[in-house]
Amino acid sequence: MERRDVNPGLGERILKEVIATPALKEVFLLQIKDIRPETASGLVKTLLWGDPGVSMSLFGALPDAANWLLEFLLELGRQLNGLPEPLLRDILGRIGAGIDRERLGELPQIYGKLLRRLLLGEGRPPEEVRDAVVSALNRALAALERSTAQLEANREEMARTLRRAWKELDTASLARTARRMASLLAAAARPERGEGEGKGAAKAAKLAAGAAAGLLALRFIKKRTREKRKTRERSRFIC
Helix, strand or coil: CCCCCCCCCHHHHHHHHHHHCHHHHHHHHHHHHCCCHHHHHHHHHHHHHCCHHHHHHHHHHHHHHHHHHHHHHHHHHHHHHCCCHHHHHHHHHHHHHHCCHHHHHHHHHHHHHHHHHHHCCCCCCHHHHHHHHHHHHHHHHHHHHHHHHHHHCCHHHHHHHHHHHHHHCCHHHHHHHHHHHHHHHHHHHCCCCCCCHHHHHHHHHHHHHHHHHHHHHHHHHHHHHHHHHHHHHHHHHHC
């Protein structure tokens, strides 16, 4: 997408003035060295709940703030891509070593709960929860279909990439995962007590047959891959 030149924002103009003024620049550098992650929580609480007017203005500005953050991250990536590789490795290595992994591990828990509340709600009947889950899955499948349609346009390139990836794929782990998924699907198809035994048994049989066919296909592909690898090694040895 073509980028448009825009006038510098207030934050950029202020930062340029700070950098150009030695005394302010020194204060700025001291503040950067004294960043304490534990103070971020209090800042968020004050911004959200310190004053109703500020809170409402902040909520209204969140879409623009999210887009600003996205552009910030994109430009940061563009600038980092222009650095020499040794310097880039050093910078990213320091970032990785300094990240608090415990805090990072809390992200899925916190935002996973937020997503569950948005998608499923709290205290809703099981039927509504099931409908919400099915609706979310259908949306995900629709997005997946759009993605695969785009990939189909580059079929030959994708086929080459997949062939190269398959040679390095851990097929044993893939087979174990397929077995677990087949077991899960078979359990999901079992009928509840007192109703639908016939239909449940038929579904379970179909799913089990599909799972068995999938496992046979995986084993066949794995066997063919191993045979091709041995053939290449023998031909390399002969040469």
